[in-house]
Amino acid sequence: MSRRFTPKVVTANDLLDGDVIYLTADDRWTRAHHEAELIEDEAHAQLRLLFAAGQPARVVGPYLAEARAGANGPEPTHFREAFRTRGPSNYPHGKQEAANV
């Protein structure tokens, strides 16, 4: 049974700070979800995940997270991933603390 592949981004936690990071198309790690590479092809997704897994001194626990194309780049589709782009609900901590407002 094959399901149609839905778009993904590669995400992980930063080894030193522990915060959420995303893999960009030009092989960088970014803290901004909209800068991530939106991967639409399953074989390519596996390659990108392997690339991430090959950097254990930089990232922890890389995985593929559902995403979709948005006006400014990829957007998360699941609420868990949405929370990971922001930070907790109860304090302005996490990414929202440093948000470039």
Next chain:
Amino acid sequence: MYDYNAFDRAFLAERNAQFRHQVERRIDGSLTEDEFRPLRLMNGLYLQLHAYMLRICIPYGTLNPGQMRRFADVADRWDKGYGHFTTRQNIQLNWPKLKDVPDILDSLGEVGIHAIQTSGNTIRNTTADHFAGAAADEIEDPRPVAELIRQWSTDHAEFQFLPRKFKIAITGSPNDRAVTRAHDIGLRMVRRGDQVGFEVLVGGGLGRTPMLGAVIRDFLPKADLLPYLEAIVSTYNVMGRRDNKYKARIKITVFENGIDTFKAAVEERFGETRAQFSGVDQQILKGIEAQFAPPAFRNAPTEAFDAALAADPVFRAWADTNLTEHRAPGYAIVTVSLKAHGATPGDASSAQMRLLADLAERYGHSELRISHEQNVILPHVHKSDLPTIHAALAREGLATANVGLISDIIACPGMDYCALATARSIPVAQEIATHFRDIGLEQEIGALKIKISGCINACGHHHVGHIGILGLDRAGVENYQITLGGDHTETAAIGERAGPGFAYDQVVPAIERLLRAYLAQRAEPAETFIDAFRRLGPAPFKAALYPEEARDAA
């Protein structure tokens, strides 16, 4: 209070040095995450949703002011100026950086605090009644025994890789404030003639298969405690299932084998372990007991307290909910609520921690407790000092008069912090607390326990809440299941599921319908929600939660 000796201190220093080296080797790339993960978990360091999380142990919930101040200093220097107190009587820091953790552990080690065995398949922090040594209803202070268990279980070579985590709780009072029936082992002090011993419960636990512990010994003499615990844990170590993580807890071992078979195996093993304990443990216990000698309570008039009660309704309201009877005349136990309406249950800022440390030092015989209900206790306060304490607490936002009321909610970190969560808990707790205050029903509803978990692991104890709330992920949307009729006391019960879950924004309205039904149907104002539930059964409450189904069925 118990003070660590030179051996304990040297052990902590050595252990921290070892971990510092491991962190360095992870950062320079010589250790992979797979190699490092078990090492960091052995030192209480998790990786959560947005950051690392350090879980620090508070043995049996007891702290001195210097230790509390040190939490404040650590939170200011290496975290975001606050800490989260948990149902396991631990404190969690939500934002440490990997490279700072060894420094944090060294700083805590200086005041005899560590994070060892706060994770992993070992014997975790032994929790105890937070009113221990102070409560009027107590048979004996359970903390010397809890300290003995700590010394026995810390770094116990045979019990570092149990089938699963292992939790022990102990109470010295017949009124169970330690949720003993929901632990792997629950110990309840009982008196038989002039001898004090334990009723030993085994196989309780929450999580995905909630179970209440069964009695394995109705009276165990105190002197046999360690050999008996050793026998239980080593029997579990052999019989417990290692093939399936979800069936590995002792509750499943007891359930699958039956309590009689399990007990027979334990008793047989006890024959061996008892011979191995030569009685040294009893000598050690004597030494520990001396360190837990009650403070020198003073004899002083309490008119200032009575006058404040009569003159100040705000003070009176606080005294009504937040004080508990002390065993010494003229004294009270103060529960400081960490549940200000709209605040995160269990969080304390560094300023609040420092104030609590100061108050404990000046007015509380230098003792503090953390309760499994995520509040802080000043266990020994003379009543004449209460007006001053209340005023000082009010200045730091710590004088909320809500202990035992609807806003005194246990909530786990949920999806705002926890990597395992399936939904959020904290904002649900915040909204319930503010909503019922705003509509003016909090006092009217009276004693009520709401407990919220962000996934089936049940860290927020939802199974034993009068009203339990469990956050789930239903097709990518937060959804909340409600359980009714749970009880965490000596009359423990697991709540039953009321029906289908509610969407995030439907939880507060559902709880309001439920509680309005209770208010309409209670026999008298003194009948609590749980009593009304027991008298009426679930039907009227389910009808209130699901009005449409009630109409369909009519």
